[in-house]
Amino acid sequence: MLTNYHTHCNRCKHAEGSVEHYVQQAIMEGFSVLGMSDHLPYPNFDYGFRMDFAEIEDYIAEVREAQKKYGDRLTLLLGFESEYLREYRRFYEKLLDKYGVEYLVLGQHFYDIGGHWQSAYDISDTAECVTYARSVSEGLDTGYYSLLAHPDIVGVNCLEWDRNMDEMTDIIINSAVKNDIPMEINANGVRRGYVTDGLGMHYTYPHFLFWEKVAESGAKVIISSDCHHPALLNDKDVGKCRTIARNWGLNVIEKL
Numbered sequence: 445m446l447t448n449y450h451t452h453c454n455r456c457k458h459a460e461g462s463v464e465h466y467v468q469q470a471i472m473e474g475f476s477v478l479g480m481s482d483h484l485p486y487p488n489f490d491y492g493f494r495m496d497f498a499e500i501e502d503y504i505a506e507v508r509e510a511q512k513k514y515g516d517r518l519t520l521l522l523g524f525e526s527e528y529l530r531e532y533r534r535f536y537e538k539l540l541d542k543y544g545v546e547y548l549v550l551g552q553h554f555y556d557i558g559g560h561w562q563s564a565y566d567i568s569d570t571a572e573c574v575t576y577a578r579s580v581s582e583g584l585d586t587g588y589y590s591l592l593a594h595p596d597i598v599g600v601n602c603l604e605w606d607r608n609m610d611e612m613t614d615i616i617i618n619s620a621v622k623n624d625i626p627m628e629i630n631a632n633g634v635r636r637g638y639v640t641d642g643l644g645m646h647y648t649y650p651h652f653l654f655w656e657k658v659a660e661s662g663a664k665v666i667i668s669s670d671c672h673h674p675a676l677l678n679d680k681d682v683g684k685c686r687t688i689a690r691n692w693g694l695n696v697i698e699k700l
């Protein structure tokens with residue numbers, strides 16, 4: 445069964461293709477479920493790399509229309525990929541309760557430290573990765589999220605894998621298991637290619653040391669394309685993720 449719950453579209457300004465393009469690709473590839481999860485914009489601040497806040501209703505309408513048009517051929521879900529920022533709790537609730545958003549993916553690209561935001565891609569100290577993990581865990585505890593995107597994204601900072609990195613890993617895995625939320629092997633990490641450091645040649649994410657612990661935990665895992673182009677929905681790197689997950693002995697599930 446082919447599914448993908450982490451899909452972007454051109455509204456985020458760094459992807460190509462409309463919702464319909466992704467749906468047509470999914471049908472062509474024989475997918476049963478396609479979840480659209482474009483980056484969520486926030487009401488009072490533009491964090492960049494996402495649709496304008498005023499576009500939310502248009503995006504929802506676009507997905508709803510495609511659901512009507514293609515609903516007999518695949519299950520199309522309306523979602524967003526969203527950070528967890530405490531001050532927006534009401535907003536997340538409104539999306540789920542009033543706008544009928546069907547699921548949220550937690551993609552913690554940045555997090556709040558004492559009122560200013562810190563990018564997960566720009567961390568220089570492993571102790572900060574523990575802070576990052578706590579923000580992810582707090583997000584998962586809210587019950588708003590159905591899937592945790594790239595749980596090992598801090599790997600892009602290529603920091604030495606020390607005890608803080610193990611602690612980061614444990615905090616995130618324990619929270620995902622406790623809340624029964626699958627974690628994602630993200631094909632964009634594979635698309636970035638290998639790095640070579642003291643640990644040898646490996647992906648920055650999915651980072652083998654993170655997923656070694658996931659395998660031990662038995663936590664649920666989902667493969668995501670995180671595609672920003674329809675042609676990447678089920679590309680060779682998604683295939684590599686499936687192979688990696690199998691080789692690492694992960695508990696892969698297909699459906700949320």
Ligand SMILES: [Zn+2]
Pocket residue numbers: 452456458483493672
């Ligand atoms: Zn994106």
Ligand SMILES: [Zn+2]
Pocket residue numbers: 450452525551593670
């Ligand atoms: Zn994404």
